Amino acid sequence: MTAALLSIDRLSGGFLGADGGIAPVLDAVSYDLMPGQLTAVVGETGSGKSLTALSVLGIQPPAFRRTGGRILFGGRDLLSLDAAAMRTIRGARISIVFQDARAAMNPVFTVGRQMADVFRLHHGGSARHAMDRAIEALGRVRIPEPERRARQYPHEFSGGMAQRAMIALAALICQPSLLILDEPTTGLDVTIQADIMTLIVELCRDQGLTACLITHDLGVVAETCDAVVVMHAGRVVETGSTEQIFTAPAEPYTRRLLAASQLGEPV
Amino acid sequence: MSDYAVLQVDKLRKIFPLAGGRRLHAVDGIDLTLHAGETLALVGESGSGKSTVARCVTRLIEPTAGDVRINGRSIRPLDSVALASLYREVQMVFQDPNASLNPRLSVRQVLHEPLRLHLAMPRDKREARARALVELVGLAPAHLDRYPHELSGGQRQRVGIARAIAAEPNLVILDEPTASLDVSVRGQVLALLRRLQRELKLAYFFISHDLPVVRHMADRVAVMYLGRIVEIGPTAEIFERPAHxxxxxxxxxxxxxxxxxxxxxxxxxxxxxxxxxxxxxxxxxxxxxxxxxxxxxxxxxxxxxxxxxxxxxxxxxxxxxxxxxxxxxxxxxxxxxx
Amino acid sequence: MKPLAPLEGLELAEAASAPGATIRTRRRLRLSWSMRIGLGILGVYVTVAMLSVFWTPYDPLAPGVGDSFLPPGQDFWLGTDRLGSDLLSRLMTGAQYDLGITLVAVAVALTLGTILGVIAGYYGGVVDVVLLRGVEMFQAFPGLLFAMLIVKAVGPGVLNIIVVMSFIGIPDYLRLARAEVQARRNWPYAEAARMVGNRAWQVAFLHLLPNSIGPVLAFTSINAAFVALITASLGFLGLGLSPNTPEWGNMIARGQDAVMTGEWWISFFPGLAILGMTGAFYLLGDAISDLTDPRRRR
Incomplete structure (x- = not known):
């Protein structure tokens, strides 16, 4: 067995209440992301799937208090790192794509400029060179007329286009070893969603990226992911290969979730 | 059973004028017929105009042209009083149960309103009917005293459904009723809608972008793209032999x-x-x-x-x-x- | 090819077990310090105003109850003015005028402005344009200048001042209520209200207004502070009530010459009274907007 790139080890924690108590939301969450694989973390609202992923990047909500556990990335515990060390990991080694790409971009700078700035931050070089890389990345995610698009502002992008640009930024500009995708296609139309998922799978394969897809939708998982982690109410319910989860789910919750997701589909 | 279709849409058009004399054709001449007890799904992606159709059919917005008949009666010439009485026959369940419940009204107040305004029921009868309604949608009488923020998303949508069926309409427009719910809750709400359709002989006009849900719910499907119906037919036909x-x-x-x-x-x-x-x-x-x-x-x-x-x-x-x-x-x- | 059986069995389970079923949250009104201080000060003003109707140490209108220009002391706690009237008695009675005018004017402006604002915001179209243009014309004049012009035209008197002050307030309430209602007009709950049989006016006033009133109410205290200041300013400029009326602005005007010669108390105490009242209103305004700002709730 190869070693996991990222290993979440019994992560527990909760939200600090007004009375000083901690309302638990994560209960000994453990899962591994294997190098080169696309792993889905699936769960409904309140399952803790996003919170766990945000903790990996150290960008969890301020009210969250960890009560135990480790997050090992390439053998190092991310939770023991100071803010400066974490900054060198965030973006350069681990990057994230959020649900609402347009909200995640700065509205007053052009898309190309924002991507070029991030490129220079991580790799240095001239502004000209960085802009060329940005345009190249936009082309790689199949945005038509990348030169013209790079000069546009986020509000001139449709939701699907903005998400492509976000993926270009997170995967191609940052060149991380781990890419976290937090509900990247939620809120997009199904045809756009299918295109974006195809793109994600292609990029991960071409770049040899390890990726973690956080989603509530088992439908997008079946055709795209290698492994699945099912979460419910702050716990990991079941982990396994995608085939195993879909064809032989072991836990009742997984079976229920699967049945609910397969509504209306011929079996 | 009446001789009329529950819902008859003829050459419906909704055009929004834009600056510079340009015109946005949100709905561009569509025809639909929905029969008693039937579920017709209107499927499309964002920008297809499907929600505009739902709002034109109830005159929450004014159609630009064409006709809409509900139980044989054209809704186009109705004044506001006649329109209010039309809403006894047609009701709507909204996409986001958070936004469709007035945050200041308790479930009891929400359910009493249509009974008082549409059916002019006296208070004691209203209360009995409100209790029956919450139980019909799978909630308990104790929920009557709750406010929307004290309910889960699925419970709120159940309240929205109870409100819609309170005045005993025969046509309910379901505007993406499960789009903002978790999958496990989605199944429960859809099961509830199917049960109510059977028991109350409702016709559903089901607006959705979610094909699995549509396949599960609809008798017939109309596919909409940029204001036009591009394909319409029985659900099995559409899913097994799509032509467009x-x-x-x-x-x-x-x-x-x-x-x-x-x-x-x-x-x-x-x-x-x-x-x-x-x-x-x-x-x-x-x-x-x-x-x-x-x-x-x-x-x-x-x-x-x-x-x-x-x-x-x-x-x-x-x-x-x-x-x-x-x-x-x-x-x-x-x-x-x- | 048959669709999977839906989760019928779970249906009631969800209804019973969801968190909302057991935990009842209750919105608790926690009084902030600014709220408590503001309310406390206003409480004193109201008490004094009511008390002054039945009792003051001396007759506030009678001249010569003591010597002229007596400094604050044992017999006359706040001293006497040029005519030898008791300053404390006048100050207490003044609360009736300044507080009364302010409260009534604010209530009238709040009511009329909100009603017009809800109409403009809900119905939109021509009604909205006409109301909004009217308001804009109105607001082109600075408030004090406008008040001066009108009072000059219609003459002084408590009622006239109230009318003028209300008029100055209406545009702000109208704009606020209009913006709030307009933002909610196309919300699904407004559409739903329509569909359960409400007439348009019922949707506007019974459903949208209660949800829109927060920022409008928060504004009342800012408006009250403003009205109190303008009322006193009119009095000071001699455009308000008749010169002998113990209104605080009048009283400051009456004492302003004496300040130069060292009899500071005649203008000082009415000034302090105005400061205290407007300050209390501002404190309340802060506290109310904190309460109604959704970002600060919870």
């Missing part, structure tokens, strides 16, 4: 939570076009892999594919006639499952 390239692409793209599904790979290029001043051409021009020069010269009309199944694509339909069904014989989406 857009329908095929939509079905091909719908996520399926199953292992090893073989599916149609028909993909459209680019993103949805603009509904502003559309040219006299097929609205899928520029995106469609089957496009022919003739697609750019006229807007295709709905052609009959089979009994009750129509599609607005002369290319696929012409091919199937002349080339011995080559286009339609391709293994169609999702059915050849493991």
């Amino acid at each position: 390239p857009y329908t095929r692409a939509l079905i091909a793209a719908a996520p399926i939570a199953q292992w090893g599904v073989k599916r149609d790979r028909l993909r459209l290029a680019g993103e949805i076009g603009s509904p502003v001043d559309p040219p006299d051409a097929c609205r899928l021009v520029g995106r469609c892999p089957l496009e022919q020069p003739s697609c750019r010269t006229a807007e295709p009309a709905l052609l009959t594919v089979a009994n009750g199944h129509q599609a607005a694509c002369p290319i696929t339909l012409g091919q199937s006639a002349t080339l011995g069904q080559s286009a339609l014989d391709r293994p169609m989406p999702s059915q050849t499952a493991a």
Whole structure:
């Protein structure tokens, strides 16, 4: 067995209440992301799937208090790192794509400029060179007329286009070893969603990226992911290969979730 | 049973004027018929105009042209008093149960309102009926004292459903009723809607972008793209023998939570076009892999594919006639499952 | 090919077990310090105003109850003015005028402005344009200048001042209520209210207004502070009530010469009274907007 790139080890924690108590939301969450694989973390609202992923990047909500556990990335515990060390990991080694790409971009700078700035931050070089890389990345995610698009502002992008640009930024500009995708296609139309998922799978394969897809939708998982982690109410319910989860789910919750997701589909 | 269709939509058009004399054709001449006790789904992506149809049909917004008949009565000439009485017959369940419940009203107040205003029930009768209603939608009488923020998303949607059926309409418009719910709750709410349809003999006009849900719920499906109906037919027909390239692409793209599904790979290029001043051409021009020069010269009309199944694509339909069904014989989406 | 059986069995389970079923949250009104201080000060003003109707140490209108220009002391706690009237008695009675005018004017402006604002915001179209243009013309004049012009035209008197002050307030309430209602007009709950049989006016006033009133109410205290200041300013400029009326602005005007010669108390105490009242209103305004700002709730 190869070693996991990222290993979440019994992560527990909760939200600090007004009375000083901690309302638990994560209960000994453990899962591994294997190098080169696309792993889905699936769960409904309140399952803790996003919170766990945000903790990996150290960008969890301020009210969250960890009560135990480790997050090992390439053998190092991310939770023991100071803010400066974490900054060198965030973006350069681990990057994230959020649900609402347009909200995640700065509205007053052009898309190309924002991507070029991030490129220079991580790799240095001239502004000209960085802009060329940005345009190249936009082309790689199949945005038509990348030169013209790079000069546009986020509000001139449709939701699907903005998400492509976000993926270009997170995967191609940052060149991380781990890419976290937090509900990247939620809120997009199904045809756009299918295109974006195809793109994600292609990029991960071409770049040899390890990726973690956080989603509530088992439908997008079946055709795209290698492994699945099912979460419910702050716990990991079941982990396994995608085939195993879909064809032989072991836990009742997984079976229920699967049945609910397969509504209306011929079996 | 009346002789009329519950809902009859004729050449409905809603055009929003824009700055500079341009016109946004949100709904561009559609015809629909919905019979008593039936579920007709209107499927489309954002920008297709499906929500505008729902609001025109209830005159929450004014249609630009065309006619809408509910139980045989045209809604276009109704004044505000007559409109209020129309809402006894047609009700709506909204997408976001957070936004469709007044945060200051308790569940009791929400349910009393239609009973008082539509049915003019005295208070004690209203209370009894409100209790019956909450139980009908799977809540407890104790929920009557709750406020929306004290309920879960699924419970709020149940309240929205109870409100819609309170005045005993025969047509309920479901505007993406499960789009903002978790999958497990989604199944429960859909089961509730089906049960109510059976028990109360409701006709559903089901607006949705979610194909699995539509397949689960609808008797017939109408597919909408940029203000036009591009295909309409019985649910099984649409899903098993889709004739329009857009329908095929939509079905091909719908996520399926199953292992090893073989599916149609028909993909459209680019993103949805603009509904502003559309040219006299097929609205899928520029995106469609089957496009022919003739697609750019006229807007295709709905052609009959089979009994009750129509599609607005002369290319696929012409091919199937002349080339011995080559286009339609391709293994169609999702059915050849493991 | 048959669809999977839906989760019928779970249906009631969800209804019973969801968190909302057991935990009842209750919105608790926690009084902030600014709220408590503001309310406390206003309480004193109201008490004094009511008390002054029945009792003051001396007759506030009578001249010569003591010598002229007596400094604050044992017999006359706040001293006497040029005519030998008791300053404390006048100050107490003044609360009736300044507080009364302010409260009534604010109530009238709040009511009329909100009603017009809800109409403009809900119905939109021509009604909205007409109301909004009217308001804009109105607001082109600075408030004090406008008040001066009108009072000059219609003459002084408590009622006239109230009318003028209300008029100055209406545009702000109208704009606020209009913006709030307009933002909610197309919300699904407004559409739903329509569909359960409410007439348009019922949707506007019974459903949208209660949800829109927060920022409008928060504004009342800012408006009250403003009205109190303008009322006193009119008095000071001699445009308000008749010169002998113990209104605080009048009283400051009456004492302003004496300040130069060292009799500071005649203008000082009415000034302090105005400062205290407007300050209390501002404190309340802060506290109310904190309460109604959704970002600060919870």
